[in-house]
Amino acid sequence: MIKILLVEDEKAVRLLTKVKLRDKYEIIEAxxxxxxxxxxxxxxxxLMIVDVCMPRMDGYxxxxxxxxxxxxxxxxxxxAMGDFSHKKKGYELGIDEYLTKPIDYEELTWHIEAILRRSRINSEKEICVGDFVISENGMYARLNDKDLDLTDTEFKLLYKLLSYPGVTFTKQQIMDEIWGYETETDYNTIKVYINRIRNKLEGCTAFEIISQRGVGYKAVINQ
Incomplete structure:
Protein backbone atom coordinates (compact mmCIF):
# COMPACT_ATOMS: atom_id res chain seq x y z
CA MET A 1 0.00 0.00 0.00
CA ILE A 2 1.14 3.55 -0.77
CA LYS A 3 2.70 5.20 2.30
CA ILE A 4 1.94 8.84 3.06
CA LEU A 5 3.61 10.85 5.81
CA LEU A 6 1.14 13.34 7.28
CA VAL A 7 2.97 16.18 9.06
CA GLU A 8 0.44 18.23 11.04
CA ASP A 9 0.52 19.62 14.58
CA GLU A 10 -3.26 19.76 15.05
CA LYS A 11 -4.44 16.41 16.36
CA ALA A 12 -8.01 16.86 15.10
CA VAL A 13 -6.79 17.54 11.55
CA ARG A 14 -4.48 14.52 11.66
CA LEU A 15 -7.30 12.29 12.85
CA LEU A 16 -9.80 13.48 10.24
CA THR A 17 -7.26 13.28 7.42
CA LYS A 18 -6.26 9.78 8.43
CA VAL A 19 -9.92 8.67 8.51
CA LYS A 20 -10.51 10.16 5.05
CA LEU A 21 -7.45 8.57 3.44
CA ARG A 22 -6.79 5.31 5.29
CA ASP A 23 -8.92 3.16 2.95
CA LYS A 24 -6.52 3.88 0.07
CA TYR A 25 -3.21 4.70 1.75
CA GLU A 26 -1.11 3.81 4.77
CA ILE A 27 -0.88 7.00 6.84
CA ILE A 28 2.15 7.70 9.05
CA GLU A 29 1.75 10.66 11.41
CA ALA A 30 4.23 13.30 12.53
CA LEU A 47 4.40 11.17 -0.59
CA MET A 48 4.17 13.75 2.20
CA ILE A 49 1.30 16.03 3.22
CA VAL A 50 2.87 18.88 5.19
CA ASP A 51 1.33 21.74 7.15
CA VAL A 52 3.14 25.08 7.09
CA CYS A 53 2.73 26.43 10.62
CA MET A 54 4.13 23.98 13.17
CA PRO A 55 6.31 24.24 16.29
CA ARG A 56 10.05 23.41 16.36
CA MET A 57 10.33 23.02 12.56
CA ASP A 58 7.67 24.35 10.20
CA GLY A 59 6.73 23.00 6.77
CA TYR A 60 9.01 25.32 4.83
CA ALA A 80 -4.50 28.50 6.03
CA MET A 81 -2.44 31.18 4.26
CA GLY A 82 -3.51 31.32 0.65
CA ASP A 83 -1.79 34.45 -0.62
CA PHE A 84 0.58 34.40 -3.59
CA SER A 85 3.79 35.06 -1.63
CA HIS A 86 3.34 31.95 0.53
CA LYS A 87 2.60 29.79 -2.50
CA LYS A 88 5.60 31.21 -4.32
CA LYS A 89 7.87 30.39 -1.39
CA GLY A 90 6.61 26.81 -1.23
CA TYR A 91 7.10 26.17 -4.94
CA GLU A 92 10.57 27.74 -4.86
CA LEU A 93 11.54 25.32 -2.10
CA GLY A 94 10.41 22.37 -4.19
CA ILE A 95 6.87 21.41 -3.17
CA ASP A 96 4.62 19.73 -5.74
CA GLU A 97 1.17 21.05 -4.83
CA TYR A 98 -0.25 23.73 -2.53
CA LEU A 99 -3.73 23.40 -0.97
CA THR A 100 -5.48 25.88 1.31
CA LYS A 101 -7.31 24.87 4.48
CA PRO A 102 -10.04 23.90 5.24
CA ILE A 103 -9.16 20.74 3.37
CA ASP A 104 -11.40 19.53 0.59
CA TYR A 105 -10.61 15.82 0.86
CA GLU A 106 -11.92 14.92 -2.57
CA GLU A 107 -9.61 17.52 -4.09
CA LEU A 108 -6.74 16.32 -1.91
CA THR A 109 -7.24 12.78 -3.20
CA TRP A 110 -7.16 14.04 -6.81
CA HIS A 111 -3.85 15.78 -6.14
CA ILE A 112 -2.39 12.70 -4.43
CA GLU A 113 -3.30 10.47 -7.38
CA ALA A 114 -1.96 12.97 -9.93
CA ILE A 115 1.36 13.35 -8.09
CA LEU A 116 1.81 9.61 -7.62
CA ARG A 117 1.06 9.10 -11.30
CA ARG A 118 3.68 11.69 -12.32
CA SER A 119 6.18 10.23 -9.88
CA ARG A 120 5.64 6.73 -11.26
CA ILE A 121 6.00 8.00 -14.82
CA ASN A 122 9.31 9.71 -14.00
CA SER A 123 10.85 6.82 -12.08
CA GLU A 124 9.49 3.78 -13.89
CA LYS A 125 8.55 5.17 -17.32
CA GLU A 126 5.24 3.40 -16.81
CA ILE A 127 1.72 4.80 -16.76
CA CYS A 128 -1.11 2.90 -15.07
CA VAL A 129 -4.69 4.07 -15.51
CA GLY A 130 -7.30 1.63 -14.25
CA ASP A 131 -6.85 -1.64 -16.14
CA PHE A 132 -4.56 -0.04 -18.72
CA VAL A 133 -0.75 -0.04 -18.52
CA ILE A 134 1.73 1.45 -20.96
CA SER A 135 5.48 1.07 -20.38
CA GLU A 136 8.10 3.11 -22.20
CA ASN A 137 10.92 0.93 -20.87
CA GLY A 138 9.19 -2.29 -21.88
CA MET A 139 7.62 -0.79 -25.02
CA TYR A 140 4.30 -2.49 -24.37
CA ALA A 141 0.69 -1.52 -23.73
CA ARG A 142 -1.81 -3.79 -21.97
CA LEU A 143 -5.53 -3.56 -21.36
CA ASN A 144 -7.03 -6.02 -18.87
CA ASP A 145 -3.68 -7.91 -18.92
CA LYS A 146 -3.88 -8.38 -22.71
CA ASP A 147 -1.20 -6.90 -24.95
CA LEU A 148 -2.33 -4.28 -27.43
CA ASP A 149 -0.82 -4.35 -30.89
CA LEU A 150 0.29 -0.71 -31.23
CA THR A 151 2.60 0.58 -33.94
CA ASP A 152 5.61 2.63 -32.84
CA THR A 153 3.84 5.86 -33.79
CA GLU A 154 0.61 4.88 -32.02
CA PHE A 155 2.61 4.00 -28.91
CA LYS A 156 4.46 7.33 -28.85
CA LEU A 157 1.28 9.32 -29.40
CA LEU A 158 -0.69 7.53 -26.70
CA TYR A 159 2.20 7.70 -24.20
CA LYS A 160 2.53 11.43 -24.82
CA LEU A 161 -1.14 12.15 -24.20
CA LEU A 162 -1.32 9.98 -21.06
CA SER A 163 1.84 11.54 -19.62
CA TYR A 164 -0.06 14.83 -19.31
CA PRO A 165 -3.73 13.97 -18.66
CA GLY A 166 -6.06 16.91 -19.11
CA VAL A 167 -3.52 18.87 -21.17
CA THR A 168 -4.51 19.69 -24.73
CA PHE A 169 -1.74 19.31 -27.29
CA THR A 170 -2.19 21.22 -30.50
CA LYS A 171 -1.97 19.37 -33.78
CA GLN A 172 1.25 21.21 -34.54
CA GLN A 173 2.79 20.19 -31.21
CA ILE A 174 1.86 16.57 -31.86
CA MET A 175 3.15 16.72 -35.40
CA ASP A 176 6.49 18.24 -34.38
CA GLU A 177 7.12 15.80 -31.52
CA ILE A 178 5.84 12.54 -33.01
CA TRP A 179 6.58 12.99 -36.71
CA GLY A 180 9.39 15.57 -36.52
CA TYR A 181 9.78 19.17 -37.64
CA GLU A 182 10.71 18.31 -41.22
CA THR A 183 7.77 16.00 -41.92
CA GLU A 184 5.51 16.59 -44.89
CA THR A 185 2.66 14.74 -43.18
CA ASP A 186 -0.52 16.79 -42.70
CA TYR A 187 -2.91 17.05 -39.75
CA ASN A 188 -5.29 14.45 -41.19
CA THR A 189 -2.65 11.83 -40.41
CA ILE A 190 -2.99 12.60 -36.69
CA LYS A 191 -6.75 12.06 -36.92
CA VAL A 192 -6.19 8.70 -38.59
CA TYR A 193 -3.82 7.56 -35.84
CA ILE A 194 -6.11 8.83 -33.06
CA ASN A 195 -8.98 6.83 -34.55
CA ARG A 196 -6.80 3.72 -34.75
CA ILE A 197 -5.82 4.10 -31.10
CA ARG A 198 -9.45 4.57 -30.06
CA ASN A 199 -10.43 1.41 -31.90
CA LYS A 200 -7.67 -0.58 -30.21
CA LEU A 201 -8.75 0.79 -26.82
CA GLU A 202 -12.36 -0.26 -27.30
CA GLY A 203 -13.71 -1.34 -23.94
CA CYS A 204 -11.29 0.83 -21.96
CA THR A 205 -13.28 2.95 -19.49
CA ALA A 206 -10.37 4.36 -17.48
CA PHE A 207 -9.72 7.25 -19.83
CA GLU A 208 -10.75 8.82 -23.13
CA ILE A 209 -8.94 10.63 -25.90
CA ILE A 210 -10.88 13.82 -26.54
CA SER A 211 -10.78 15.91 -29.70
CA GLN A 212 -10.65 19.67 -29.13
CA ARG A 213 -12.26 20.92 -32.31
CA GLY A 214 -9.88 23.05 -34.33
CA VAL A 215 -7.15 22.77 -31.69
CA GLY A 216 -5.87 19.28 -30.92
CA TYR A 217 -6.25 16.32 -28.56
CA LYS A 218 -6.03 15.41 -24.89
CA ALA A 219 -6.37 12.36 -22.67
CA VAL A 220 -9.03 12.66 -19.96
CA ILE A 221 -8.95 10.24 -17.04
CA ASN A 222 -12.37 9.21 -15.77
CA GLN A 223 -12.67 9.71 -12.02
Missing part, protein backbone atom coordinates in the same frame (compact mmCIF):
# COMPACT_ATOMS: atom_id res chain seq x y z
CA UNK A 31 3.49 16.32 14.73
CA UNK A 32 6.09 18.70 13.24
CA UNK A 33 9.11 18.87 10.96
CA UNK A 34 11.59 17.38 13.42
CA UNK A 35 9.26 14.49 14.16
CA UNK A 36 8.88 13.99 10.40
CA UNK A 37 12.65 13.71 9.93
CA UNK A 38 12.77 11.07 12.66
CA UNK A 39 9.96 9.13 10.98
CA UNK A 40 11.75 9.32 7.61
CA UNK A 41 14.84 7.71 9.15
CA UNK A 42 12.68 4.70 10.03
CA UNK A 43 10.69 4.26 6.84
CA UNK A 44 10.48 5.33 3.21
CA UNK A 45 7.29 7.06 2.13
CA UNK A 46 5.80 7.71 -1.31
CA UNK A 61 12.02 24.38 6.95
CA UNK A 62 11.21 20.69 6.57
CA UNK A 63 11.01 20.88 2.78
CA UNK A 64 14.20 22.99 2.63
CA UNK A 65 16.04 20.37 4.72
CA UNK A 66 14.78 17.46 2.62
CA UNK A 67 15.62 19.06 -0.72
CA UNK A 68 19.08 20.08 0.53
CA UNK A 69 19.97 16.42 1.12
CA UNK A 70 18.56 15.29 -2.22
CA UNK A 71 15.26 13.88 -0.97
CA UNK A 72 12.80 14.34 -3.85
CA UNK A 73 9.77 12.75 -2.18
CA UNK A 74 6.65 14.57 -3.49
CA UNK A 75 5.15 17.12 -1.08
CA UNK A 76 1.64 18.54 -0.86
CA UNK A 77 1.69 21.60 1.39
CA UNK A 78 -1.38 22.55 3.43
CA UNK A 79 -1.91 25.98 4.91
Missing amino acids: VDGKDALDKLEETKVD ELVRELRSIGDATPVIMLT
